[in-house]
Amino acid sequence: MSTAELHTLTGAYALHALPESEQRPFEEHLEDCEACAQEVRELSATAARLGLAVAETPPRELRERVLREITTVRQEAPAHGRRERTGGRGRTGRWYAYALAACVAAAAAFGGVAVWQNQLAQDARQEANQAQRQNEQLAQVLSAPDAKTSSGELTGGARGTVVVSQSQNRAVFLASGMAPPPSGKVYQIWFNDEGTMRSAGLMDPKASDDAVLLDGPVDRASGMGITVEPAGGSVEPTSDPVALMDFPTA
Amino acid sequence: MKEAVHISGVPSPGPDLQELLVRVARGDQDAFASVYDAVSGPVLGLVRSVLRDPAQSEEVAQEVLVEVWRTAPRFQAARGSAMNWVLTLAHHRAVDRVRSAEAAAAREHKAALLDRTPAFDEVSEQVETRLEREQVRRCMRTLSELQRESVTLAYYRGLTYREVSELLSVPLGTIKTRLRDGLIRLRDCLGVSA
Numbered sequence: 397m398s399t400a401e402l403h404t405l406t407g408a409y410a411l412h413a414l415p416e417s418e419q420r421p422f423e424e425h426l427e428d429c430e431a432c433a434q435e436v437r438e439l440s441a442t443a444a445r446l447g448l449a450v451a452e453t454p455p456r457e458l459r460e461r462v463l464r465e466i467t468t469v470r471q472e473a474p475a476h477g478r479r480e481r482t483g484g485r486g487r488t489g490r491w492y493a494y495a496l497a498a499c500v501a502a503a504a505a506f507g508g509v510a511v512w513q514n515q516l517a518q519d520a521r522q523e524a525n526q527a528q529r530q531n532e533q534l535a536q537v538l539s540a541p542d543a544k545t546s547s548g549e550l551t552g553g554a555r556g557t558v559v560v561s562q563s564q565n566r567a568v569f570l571a572s573g574m575a576p577p578p579s580g581k582v583y584q585i586w587f588n589d590e591g592t593m594r595s596a597g598l599m600d601p602k603a604s605d606d607a608v609l610l611d612g613p614v615d616r617a618s619g620m621g622i623t624v625e626p627a628g629g630s631v632e633p634t635s636d637p638v639a640l641m642d643f644p645t646a
Numbered sequence: 647m648k649e650a651v652h653i654s655g656v657p658s659p660g661p662d663l664q665e666l667l668v669r670v671a672r673g674d675q676d677a678f679a680s681v682y683d684a685v686s687g688p689v690l691g692l693v694r695s696v697l698r699d700p701a702q703s704e705e706v707a708q709e710v711l712v713e714v715w716r717t718a719p720r721f722q723a724a725r726g727s728a729m730n731w732v733l734t735l736a737h738h739r740a741v742d743r744v745r746s747a748e749a750a751a752a753r754e755h756k757a758a759l760l761d762r763t764p765a766f767d768e769v770s771e772q773v774e775t776r777l778e779r780e781q782v783r784r785c786m787r788t789l790s791e792l793q794r795e796s797v798t799l800a801y802y803r804g805l806t807y808r809e810v811s812e813l814l815s816v817p818l819g820t821i822k823t824r825l826r827d828g829l830i831r832l833r834d835c836l837g838v839s840a
Contacts, residue, residue: 404819407826408807412734413743413800437840438702439826440734442833446801447733449782451775454690454707462686462708467713471673474719498744507809563748580668584724595724627668629724 403432410439430612534609537561537568544644548620550574551638558620560643565613567643569620571599577624584625586633587617588640596620598629606642617641663728671719678715685729686711686773689736696740696804706743709737727838741804785835793828796821 402425408414409422426433441489535544540561547557554574560567569585577583577599585591585608597611599622610620660765663684686740694703710835714732721731786794792814799810813822 404822404826407829408800408822411797411800411825411831412737413805413807415806438833438838439829441726441730442732442829442836442838443801444733445782445836445838447737448688450691450695451687452694454686458704458708459682460688462711464681465712466675468680469712469716471715472717472719474671481830538735561669590736628664629722631724
């Protein structure tokens with residue numbers, strides 16, 4: 397299926413109307429196409445409105461049953477940053493270039509960037525695979541022939557280093573000695589797209605020396621910032637940045 | 647390293663439900679009871695519109711609501727609203743149930759499927775539900791007939807676009823396009839932003 401055809405599947409995907417066999421290839425396409433991801437996000441929010449419109453009053457017993465059941469159900473561990481995202485870059489360069497080209501074309505049509513919220517709870521095995529794949533991606537950026545680095549002091553004596561690979565269109569942020577975020581808060585990383593902040597994922601609050609693969613492509617971002625956000629992160633920064641760094645220039 | 651400059655930002659919509667989910671993620675059962683009260687009506691209504699069978703719908707709705715509790719720590723506000731997250735979960739579970747049941751049992755008669763309309767007319771005492779329903783119904787009317795039929799069969803009946811194409815005897819490519827442009831028209835009519 398061509399990427400143009402893939403792109404028309406945003407509606408079917410948002411309605412969960414893709415057969416299982418077509419879901420995966422489309423999700424991989426989404427990984428690389430922020431404009432498609434944004435469209436899916438909007439169409440999915442639209443679909444949710446169709447759901448709200450058929451709300452009905454549940455029987456009281458259902459409430460009792462659910463509230464009783466949750467006392468016996470263990471909650472999952474939180475997902476940090478992009479670790480729960482599906483897909484990966486274990487594909488051929490040709491596919492990647494192809495998807496990117498489609499993305500640029502689609503971006504012209506739709507504009508805006510965002511990350512598709514992956515609603516599906518992942519099973520443990522899949523998650524382990526993803527963590528591994530993410531580590532691989534991270535290593536790929538760090539070892540890319542065109543990887544460029546810039547470092548800076550952060551607040552409180554911490555140091556930050558950002559590594560950008562233009563060919564892979566990805567960036568990695570390495571922190572050393574960062575103070576843990578205040579209780580109930582997280583550090584959220586943002587791409588700086590000419591003054592507009594685009595979420596690049598959350599940092600693991602437990603790790604003060606963390607290497608984070610920034611969520612999403614670098615594209616035209618000229619730098620990155622870090623803000624303190626409520627747990628779960630925010631759509632846009634809600635506080636002043638604790639750090640701002642320029643990306644190394646080519 | 648530059649001077650830190652102010653980045654303007656607005657709080658994300660629906661902070662209440664989102665904040666409640668953050669508390670649920672920390673194991674707060676009272677917060678979960680409030681989340682239940684906010685989402686159980688839409689969850690059950692959506693599941694029932696897809697599954698129809700009341701007993702099975704309650705069972706799936708219960709699964710979904712328990713899953714909200716179980717996976718709340720994975721909810722990331724940066725990726726969409728809390729209600730959107732819950733309803734997507736509910737839709738997936740309902741559709742999964744339909745598709746697995748369909749694999750086992752004989753398919754329903756085409757005419758019966760086409761005949762069913764969403765439960766817009768069912769009584770609900772909640773004002774916000776009525777308003778939402780009115781708005782969606784009004785916006786649904788702005789769609790072409792094929793757009794409306796395709797979106798309805800896919801969302802409220804849980805059909806794949808291939809099944810919709812077969813059922814309506816319309817080419818696959820056309821259905822794909824209608825699902826997308828139908829939703830885009832609804833998005834604009836409802837003023838959805840994400």
